Amino acid sequence: QVRLMESGGGSVQAGGSLKLSCAVSGYRFTTCGMVWYRQIPGKEREWISGVLPDGTKSYDDSVKGRFTISHDATKNTLYMQMDRLQSADTDVYTCGGCTYCAGTTCHSVSYWGQGTQVTVSS
Numbered sequence: 001q002v003r004l005m006e007s008g009g010g011s012v013q014a015g016g017s018l019k020l021s022c023a024v025s026g027y028r029f030t031t032c033g034m035v036w037y038r039q040i041p042g043k044e045r046e047w048i049s050g051v052l053p054d055g056t057k058s059y060d061d062s063v064k065g066r067f068t069i070s071h072d073a074t075k076n077t078l079y080m081q082m083d084r085l086q087s088a089d090t091d092v093y094t095c096g097g098c099t100y101c102a103g104t105t106c107h108s109v110s111y112w113g114q115g116t117q118v119t120v121s122s
Helices: none
Strands: 003-007 010-013 018-025 034-039 046-051 057-059 067-072 077-082 091-102 105-112 116-121
Touching: 003 091, 018 034, 018 091, 018 116, 034 077, 034 105, 046 067, 057 067
Parallel strands: 010 116
Antiparallel strands: 003 018, 018 077, 034 046, 034 091, 046 057, 067 077, 091 105, 091 116
């Protein structure tokens, strides 16, 4: 059974930092790697970052230079270090296993976590 479990969300003031974790079980890192999305309730999920098995990382422009994605293969855990947080980063953050991609662009996510809330106050 595939299970992705996020943790590390919370409330922080603008300019602060949080580190999200996504513990993965029952799922192997595929050639399309893993991704982080975020979503405001009532809107579609927005891709923000991905990492491929070879370590190639990609970011949406909205988080580039502030967020850092990483993966610990020994723990099968995905991370997102979030620095210099802004109020616009307030969202539910979800990790996923990408199963169809073109290079660093993920076209299909087959497995999702339940999400973790990040709230940034100004």
